[in-house]
Amino acid sequence: MILVTGGAGYIGSHVVKRLGEKGYNLVVYDNLSKGHREMVKYGRLVEGDLSETSRLAGLIQEYGVTGVIHFAAHCLVGESEENPHKYYLNNVVNTLHLLDAMLKTGVRRIVFSSSAAVYGEPLRVPIEEDHPTVPTNVYGQTKLMIENILEKYALAYDLRYAALRYFNAAGADEGAAIGEDHKPESHLIPLVLDVALGRKKEITIFGTDYDTPDGTCVRDYIHVSDLAEAHILALEDLVQTGRSSVYNLGNGKGFSVREVIETAERVTGKKIGAVEGNRRKGDPARLVALSARIMKKLGWRPACADLETIVATAWNFHRRRFG
Ligand code: UFG
Numbered sequence: 536m537i538l539v540t541g542g543a544g545y546i547g548s549h550v551v552k553r554l555g556e557k558g559y560n561l562v563v564y565d566n567l568s569k570g571h572r573e574m575v576k577y578g579r580l581v582e583g584d585l586s587e588t589s590r591l592a593g594l595i596q597e598y599g600v601t602g603v604i605h606f607a608a609h610c611l612v613g614e615s616e617e618n619p620h621k622y623y624l625n626n627v628v629n630t631l632h633l634l635d636a637m638l639k640t641g642v643r644r645i646v647f648s649s650s651a652a653v654y655g656e657p658l659r660v661p662i663e664e665d666h667p668t669v670p671t672n673v674y675g676q677t678k679l680m681i682e683n684i685l686e687k688y689a690l691a692y693d694l695r696y697a698a699l700r701y702f703n704a705a706g707a708d709e710g711a712a713i714g715e716d717h718k719p720e721s722h723l724i725p726l727v728l729d730v731a732l733g734r735k736k737e738i739t740i741f742g743t744d745y746d747t748p749d750g751t752c753v754r755d756y757i758h759v760s761d762l763a764e765a766h767i768l769a770l771e772d773l774v775q776t777g778r779s780s781v782y783n784l785g786n787g788k789g790f791s792v793r794e795v796i797e798t799a800e801r802v803t804g805k806k807i808g809a810v811e812g813n814r815r816k817g818d819p820a821r822l823v824a825l826s827a828r829i830m831k832k833l834g835w836r837p838a839c840a841d842l843e844t845i846v847a848t849a850w851n852f853h854r855r856r857f858g
Contacts, residue, residue, distance in 0.1 A: 536599045537561045537770070538642075539578070540585060540633060541606030543570025546648065546704055546759055548713045550604060552576045553763040562598045564591070565607065574713045585629035591636035602644040602773070604766055605633060608677070611721060612652065612817060615674035626677035630684065638692055644773045645685070646766050649698040651755075651785070651822050653679040660789075661755075661825035664700070664781050672817045682781065689779045697769035702755040702785035702824045704762055706845040707852035714852030715759075724756070724846060727796055728853040731803040738807060740792050742814030745821075751792035753821040755785035758839035758848070768833040780832065785824025786840040795842070802846045 537554060541547045542563030547570070554561050555577025563575050566584045583590055585607055594600070608626045609615065615622040637645065652675030653668045670676045681698075688694040705724050707714030715725050729735035743750040765784050772778070790798070793809075800807050829835040839845060 536601060538595060538598070538600040538603045539563045539606065540603065541565055541570065541608065541648075542578070543567060543572060543575050543580065544606055545715050545717070546701070546762055547606040548574035548576070549708055549759045549763040550606075550766045551578060552708060552713060553760070553767055557767060562594065562600070564594065569717065571716060576713065585632050588632040588635050591633060592639045595636055595640040595642055600640070600642055602646075602770055603633070603637060603642060604646045604770065605630065606648045608648065610674060612672045612674045613721070613815075615677070616672055616817070619673040622673050622677050627680050630681050634684070634688060634694075637694075643692070643694050644770070645694065645696045646769045646773070647681060647685060647696055647698045649678045649682055649700045649781070650675060651700055651702045651783070651824065653682065653700060656819045657822065660821050661787055661823045662783065663825040664783055664828055671819075685779070695773045695777050696779045697773055698781045699762075699765060699769060700781065700783050701762060702757055702783070702822060704759050705756040706758040706760065706839065706848040708760060709848060711848070711851040711855050714849065714856065716856060723792060723795055724799070724849050725853065727799045727807055728803070728850055729857070730807045731799060731805040731850070732853065732858055734857060736808060738796065738809045739812040740809055741812055741818060743811045744814075747791055747820055749791050749793045752818055753789035753791050753823065755787065755789055755823045756795075756842055756845055757785050758837065758845050761837040761839055764838070765829060765833070765835050768829075768835050772833055780828075782829040782833070783824040783826045784829065785826055786837055787824055787826060788840070789821055789823040790842050795846070798842050798846050799850070802843060802850050
């Protein structure tokens with residue numbers, strides 16, 4: 536039985552679906568502050584907060600949980616700088632509550648949702664896992680702090696973990712019933728699709744003077760279903776080998792903001808109005824992953840690496856939900 540914290544969120548709900556399809560028993564724990572009840576397609580949804588340690592321990596015992604996949608966290612870079620307390624409390628302290636419940640109940644396996652934000656401004660691209668980690672915002676710092684905590688707990692308490700450092704999660708499940716729906720939305724692809732749907736007049740390009748081929752930021756977009764598959768491989772590897780590890784997850788190919796907009800125009804057949812704006816604070820020029828480690832150790836291969844397909848799946852979901 537797998538406990539999925541934050542399983543009603545964007546990435547969590549895709550992992551829940553994949554787990555369910557593979558026949559895993561699972562229980563989702565989510566306070567629904569950002570997640571959506573209807574996106575939990577498998578398992579039982581228990582509404583609750585990670586701050587409730589004894590309730591968590593009870594739940595682990597009641598369901599006979601043997602492994603945890605931990606998504607529940609705040610994830611807005613800008614907000615993390617404006618309200619660091621909210622982030623340290625919910626991301627770091629609440630992870631300690633979860634780990635406390637795990638230690639008390641003897642559960643020793645956890646797959647943790649980390650981020651490329653742990654690297655900060657990269658010194659070299661593509662970024663491998665051994666690249667220095669110097670986060671440039673509180674959000675990235677909380678993810679790195681949790682990785683450090685997991686590393687120490689692994690030594691002291693025999694905990695086994697996999698930390699997955701996602702680059703830019705994008706796209707939606709092929710059935711289009713689950714996908715990206717944040718409030719407020721701040722991510723590029725859903726905002727561009729909002730323009731295509733006429734829900735938003737235009738997209739603002741945050742900075743056109745970066746040291747990149749067209750002056751706009753370059754990101755490594757990875758399909759959310761490929762991310763989901765990686766969680767399952769990481770969990771199974773923890774069970775089989777008991778080795779802890781940190782893995783990057785990206786396609787190894789960067790696309791600029793302009794390229795994303797052009798791709799969305801092709802996919803949707805709509806003209807997407809864009810205006811050039813100022814840089815957004817803390818945005819690195821280029822973030823591209825080297826994911827060789829997870830490919831070699833776990834045999835992970837993206838099934839949907841092409842940006843056009845990623846945007847097309849996002850568009851199918853977006854039209855269905857907001858159109
Ligand atoms: N962008 C725009 N206009 C917008 C929104 C975004 O130009 O209206 C640009 C951003 O400046 C960035 C790119 O589009 O260059 C992608 O932006 P997103 O907000 O979609 O994603 P980020 O790269 O900022 O963030 C992602 C994850 C975070 C994670 C971060 C790691 O969503 O959780 O990568 O740096 F922290």
